[in-house]
Amino acid sequence: MYLTKEEEKILDGDGGEAEERMFRLLVRLGEIYGADKMIPVGSVQVAGVSYKSIGDPGTEFLEDMASKGAKVKVLTYLNPAGMDLENWEKIGFPKDFARNQLRIMNAFKNMGIVVISTCTPYLAGNLPRFREHIAWSESSAVSFSNSVIGARTNREGGPSALAAAICGRTPNYGLHLWEKRQPNIKIKVDVELDFNADFGALGYFVGKQVKNKIPYFTGIKDANTDQLKSLGAAMAASGAVALYHVEDLTPEADLVEKNALETLDVGKKELDETYEKLNTGGDPDVVILGCPHASLREISTLAGKLLDKRLKKPVWICTSRVMKEAADRMGFTEIIEKAGGYIVADTCMVVSPIEKMGYKTTGVNSGKAANYLPGFCKQEVVFTNINKLIEAQS
Amino acid sequence: MKGRMISPGKTEGAAIVTNEPIGFYGGIDIKTGVVIEKGHPLEGRCIKDKILVFPCGKGSTVGSYVIYGLKKNDVAPSGIINKETETIVATGVILAGIPCVDQIEIEKIKDGDTVLLDADQALVTIQK
Numbered sequence: 001m002y003l004t005k006e007e008e009k010i011l012d013g014d015g016g017e018a019e020e021r022m023f024r025l026l027v028r029l030g031e032i033y034g035a036d037k038m039i040p041v042g043s044v045q046v047a048g049v050s051y052k053s054i055g056d057p058g059t060e061f062l063e064d065m066a067s068k069g070a071k072v073k074v075l076t077y078l079n080p081a082g083m084d085l086e087n088w089e090k091i092g093f094p095k096d097f098a099r100n101q102l103r104i105m106n107a108f109k110n111m112g113i114v115v116i117s118t119c120t121p122y123l124a125g126n127l128p129r130f131r132e133h134i135a136w137s138e139s140s141a142v143s144f145s146n147s148v149i150g151a152r153t154n155r156e157g158g159p160s161a162l163a164a165a166i167c168g169r170t171p172n173y174g175l176h177l178w179e180k181r182q183p184n185i186k187i188k189v190d191v192e193l194d195f196n197a198d199f200g201a202l203g204y205f206v207g208k209q210v211k212n213k214i215p216y217f218t219g220i221k222d223a224n225t226d227q228l229k230s231l232g233a234a235m236a237a238s239g240a241v242a243l244y245h246v247e248d249l250t251p252e253a254d255l256v257e258k259n260a261l262e263t264l265d266v267g268k269k270e271l272d273e274t275y276e277k278l279n280t281g282g283d284p285d286v287v288i289l290g291c292p293h294a295s296l297r298e299i300s301t302l303a304g305k306l307l308d309k310r311l312k313k314p315v316w317i318c319t320s321r322v323m324k325e326a327a328d329r330m331g332f333t334e335i336i337e338k339a340g341g342y343i344v345a346d347t348c349m350v351v352s353p354i355e356k357m358g359y360k361t362t363g364v365n366s367g368k369a370a371n372y373l374p375g376f377c378k379q380e381v382v383f384t385n386i387n388k389l390i391e392a393q394s
Numbered sequence: 395m396k397g398r399m400i401s402p403g404k405t406e407g408a409a410i411v412t413n414e415p416i417g418f419y420g421g422i423d424i425k426t427g428v429v430i431e432k433g434h435p436l437e438g439r440c441i442k443d444k445i446l447v448f449p450c451g452k453g454s455t456v457g458s459y460v461i462y463g464l465k466k467n468d469v470a471p472s473g474i475i476n477k478e479t480e481t482i483v484a485t486g487v488i489l490a491g492i493p494c495v496d497q498i499e500i501e502k503i504k505d506g507d508t509v510l511l512d513a514d515q516a517l518v519t520i521q522k
Binding site for chain 2: 053
């Protein structure tokens with residue numbers, strides 16, 4: 001791989017031991033994946049934040065890096081933590097878990113990382129532009145930034161994203177290259193998509209079928225960013241889709257080569273079967289919305305449905321701290337809490353220890369959550385739209 | 395044997411060899427360096443200061459941090475030789491500073507052989 005003089009100096013240790021190791025990691029990964037050079041990144045999003053995911057080994061690694069003086073060079077955000085970083089006690093997160101989670105957050109902060117923990121950094125102040133090179137980790141955020149924004153990122157692991165942040169660079173390969181962003185399968189959608197959950201079901205089905213291909217969708221008449229977020233998240237969870245295009249809706253759809261593609265048809269039958277397959281439970285103990293993290297529009301929708309209601313069983317909605325602030329100011333938080341729900345910030349159901357909080361069956365409207373909850377959190381799942389979920393808890 | 399340098403450095407020591415992949419997270423005790431994965435051919439053996447020879451990594455990506463932790467706790471292997479180093483092991487050895495070479499015919503190395511690992515030159519020499 002070609003390295004500039006300045007980059008050679010990093011490998012010689014001019015930037016200190018931490019940066020040297022981190023840069024060596026980027027160079028080696030670049031060589032493994034056939035990169036020709038390094039490219040500067042505009043922003044980073046680092047995964048491996050929850051204590052539940054990285055445990056003591058990861059915590060100690062991060063503390064060690066911070067104590068060696070490692071500092072990030074570009075705007076860097078974090079993936080969700082394992083708990084709400086402010087209201088963890090009130091919601092009932094275990095104390096020893098909280099202590100370790102706060103150690104992790106401190107280490108990140110000492111490295112200059114913005115301790116906003118979210119899978120939707122683009123809704124919380126880390127917004128890349130079209131064609132900007134970035135190094136993000138979380139699979140749904142990678143999908144959204146590549147597909148809906150048209151920024152360029154591979155799906156980074158925790159350490160390689162941290163390395164990109166500390167060195168301000170990433171190896172030039174994969175989805176950073178225009179020729180690697182071309183679709184290789186066409187998805188013809190012939191079904192009405194009403195709820196965000198419908199987009200999640202479609203995403204789950206397509207991800208399972210296409211695995212790590214780049215789909216080009218036709219037949220999706222309209223979709224807002226919440227719905228595209230839901231679609232991309234589910235495809236990245238059930239498959240490994242890091243980029244998709246939607247005719248007339250996403251920025252690269254007009255630009256890519258889409259002739260002579262193999263075609264997959266998706267209709268009502270496929271969607272119904274997906275709902276059926278993902279429903280493993282009967283009656284939810286808890287409903288958790290906001291996977292990926294809810295936008296203000298989604299929080300406002302929930303508040304509208306819970307106004308003057310009294311829930312029999314809890315409903316959570318997960319979001320970033322930034323959206324939570326706006327929800328507080330708009331009175332949405334008050335409405336949701338009055339009804340017996342919670343707005344949970346900084347974390348999400350998949351990385352928080354909900355199985356230790358006494359819940360066995362979780363209701364969700366997210367294809368991604370329905371994919372992960374049985375394995376990661378030992379949950380039975382009720383997967384349906386928001387109206388039916390609230391009905392179940394009322 | 396000539397392979398590919400993953401992480402630089404030079405070391406010599408007794409080889410501990412397995413043909414099974416290793417999952418470091420949950421597979422190796424970070425405090426002692428003892429293999430704890432049930433049913434693994436190396437179960438119960440300590441990898442400290444040995445040259446660890448295995449085909450590739452497997453399992454959780456947290457394994458990278460375990461490799462780093464082994465080094466910090468002074469119970470890491472002195473070197474690693476792989477058939478194909480994937481990103482979990484590559485990330486771990488580079489961050490920890492453990493010499494590592496891959497693309498080696500590991501079948502030629504027998505458990506207990508004294509091995510010279512010169513990762514800077516990507517060379518592996520079996521001395522006995």
